[in-house]
Amino acid sequence: MKIFLNPDKNIWPEISVRPQLALDFLESSVRNVMNRVKASGDKALRELTLQYDKADVSTLRVSQNEFDAAERALPQSLKDAITTAAANISKFHAAQTREPMSTETTSGVLCWRKAVPIDTVGIYIPGGSAPLFSTVLMLGIPASLAGCREVILCSPPDASGNINAAILFAASLVGVKQVFKVGGAQAIAAMTFGTESVPRVYKIFGPGNQYVTKAKQLAMEEGVAIDMPAGPSEVLVWADSTADPNFVAADLLSQAEHGEDSQVILVTNEEGLVATVQASIERQLKALPRKAIAEKALASSRVVVLTDQQRAIDFINEYAPEHLIINTDDADDVVDKIRNAGSVFLGNYSPEAIGDYASGTNHTLPTNGYAKSYAGVSLESFCKFITYQRLTKDGLKKLGPVVETMAEAEQLIGHKMAVRVRLDALQNS
Structure with a gap:
């Protein structure tokens, strides 16, 4: 040091x-992987899994038999430890739930905001020399608490085509049933574009090496959100x-x-x-x-x-x-x-x-100085917040003229008219 x-x-x-590892070719290499998966789907995933993980995987999705075998393979002490950790993580994240906020900004103008879960999210779990089953808890639990309808998990298999047993046990414990044997940038590509087996998601979570991080950044170019540019x-x-x-x-x-x-x-x-x-x-x-x-x-x-x-x-x-x-x-x-x-x-x-x-607390956190502008993963990371408003007739009468004046100043007469037609209708009723 x-x-x-x-x-x-x-x-x-x-x-x-x-x-930074010396990877001058990083972006071009990851773009190539992304494009292969986009073009060839599952076929590309199998080829890339054989190339990078030395695993010949015919079926990408983990079966129920594999979940059951993973649970049998783990010692009870580890299962108990994972269960204890899951309870603490669940308790902390459940406490983050927010009630919808509402306020009357003007008499007769009610505005409110509430959290709505992201329908489909993807979780990436590294599984090489250090299979991070703890990250399954950190991401799967808030996804479940938020109410996400579909949670997809990708993790690289070993040379025998199996995913680490602790990863599968943790996934089952938090209710993640769709687990796929695919890792690296190709996993991010699969969740970005969707393949015959892997569904497309709206937001991708999880840590990874520089290939995975770059793939997540490229996923944003395709309209898929990510948790943060963590490295x-x-x-x-x-x-x-x-x-x-x-x-x-x-x-x-x-x-x-x-x-x-x-x-x-x-x-x-x-x-x-x-x-x-x-x-x-x-x-x-x-x-x-x-x-x-x-x-x-x-x-x-x-x-x-x-x-x-x-x-x-x-x-x-x-x-x-x-x-x-x-x-x-x-x-x-x-x-x-x-x-x-x-x-x-x-x-x-x-x-x-x-x-x-x-x-x-959640261990999925901003790195590389991004803590200046990003927070770690939380319950809110799996939600988006929608704002709402409802106006009474009196509310429109009070606020409508304000909007008319502002819209006219911006030369957006259609906006002004959207208010004026209603005010005229109220005046004539």
């Missing part, structure tokens, strides 16, 4: 740059002398093991803390099965020593981390000064990993 001691503000953007995972830990160095090291490693292009940042006012955290990282790293991945992520990660608290706050807001752990003595006092973060964890005993799995 590269160390920066009280860096000047003019190099903060350089420090905040996220690692590789990241965490920023803000620590002072009261932080346990072993906890800090563990939190950094928990994100570094996600992928080679993940990034972890340590911000501290204590230069002496840096060496003890680094030593703990070296010790803990040896025990990680994904050590090689974590090491590559650490190579592009940063330590930023900022002795002035306000500068530390300003840097954190500039970086806009996906996950922010505030492990300082005054965490409760400074947290309200943080404006840009996906999800915040306070104190020595709030590891980010808890939010990844079971506290109840």
Whole structure:
């Protein structure tokens, strides 16, 4: 991890740059995949699944027998853990339900707004070296609570043509029945255009590598909405002398093991803390099965020593981390000064990993600085909000002349007439 001691503000953007894999051909490659799926449907999906996942899949949709086998294959302890996490996630998201808002803006003019579920949504679940069954809960539960009529889930199969058993169990638990054995950019393409097997959706959710992220961005060009332009995972830990160095090291490693292009940042006012955290990282790293991945992520990660608290706050807001752990003595006092973060964890005993799995908050969050303008996934992400209005005769009489004046000033006489014909009818009745 590269160390920066009280860096000047003019190099903060350089420090905040996220690692990118060298994929100069990324967009053209993903466009080619998208076009193949659009043109050839299921045939292209089978060919691409064989090419990229080494799986020969004749039937793309997961059968009920496969769901049943997955449930039998999982140990009860894991099923219990998933069920507990699901209950917490459901409780937190159910609490986000909003009652329709209504107000009388002018006497006789009633306006209201209410949430309406998105009819058809698609969920992408990575399933390679780290099958993210927890993301099934994070996306499937709010989709169900919102009342989405159709939920499509795509995840890459293993070389035997099977989807990870925990992914299938989690999908069944949250009521997602349409699961397809297809991953990568081709899965996003299938949900964007629809194929003989995979339905077209209105909005796509879920994390993924740079191919998946680029495919989601291209899906927007086809009129399909996405949750956010989320990319590789990241965490920023803000620590002072009261932080346990072993906890800090563990939190950094928990994100570094996600992928080679993940990034972890340590911000501290204590230069002496840096060496003890680094030593703990070296010790803990040896025990990680994904050590090689974590090491590559650490190579592009940063330590930023900022002795002035306000500068530390300003840097954190500039970086806009996906996950922010505030492990300082005054965490409760400074947290309200943080404006840009996906999800915040306070104190020595709030590891980010808890939010990844079971506290109840959603772990599908903005990365790469998008926390400056995007929020993480919530119940509202699966809804759109429709506004309504109803005018009484008296309401139209009061507000109609205002609209006539404004419409005439904009030279939109048809708008004016839509009001005038009604006012004339009321006057003559």
